[in-house]
Amino acid sequence: MESRLKVLRLFKVLHRTRQDVFKDDIRALTAARNKINEEFRKNMQETKAENINQMIKFGSDVEVVLRETVIQGVHVEDNKILLRPRDSLLLENVPYSDTPRKKA
Incomplete structure (x- = not known):
């Protein structure tokens, strides 16, 4: 029953x-x-707990890849694509420095 909920x-x-x-x-x-x-x-008829857990793990990995690596692109002209990244993908751009900053 627990695997069904998962x-x-x-x-x-x-x-x-x-x-x-x-x-x-x-x-x-x-x-x-x-x-x-x-x-x-x-895979609805699968009953082996080991196989079900492997498929759950695979599905979770797929979800992470979709969420963290896929960015939408929209054609706006012949040779131009407008990227539409989600807010969760945008990171703070910290310039490179030879001397590391001290953590607060």
Whole structure:
């Protein structure tokens, strides 16, 4: 029963991440939804706890990759793409220094 809850939680997290990562891109949203649903349906009859845990781990890794590495790009002209990074991907740009700063 506990693994069932983990699977359902992962399913919801993947769909939420999909909606955040592919925001305003109907084609990518649809493709990602179909792939997530297809993979979960394909493995719905799995009963071995070891296999289920491996698939949960794989699904969690996929969610992290989507959340942390995918950036949307929008074609604005022939040879130009506008990148739309999410706020969670933007980091503070600290200039390089040969002498390290002291931590407060």
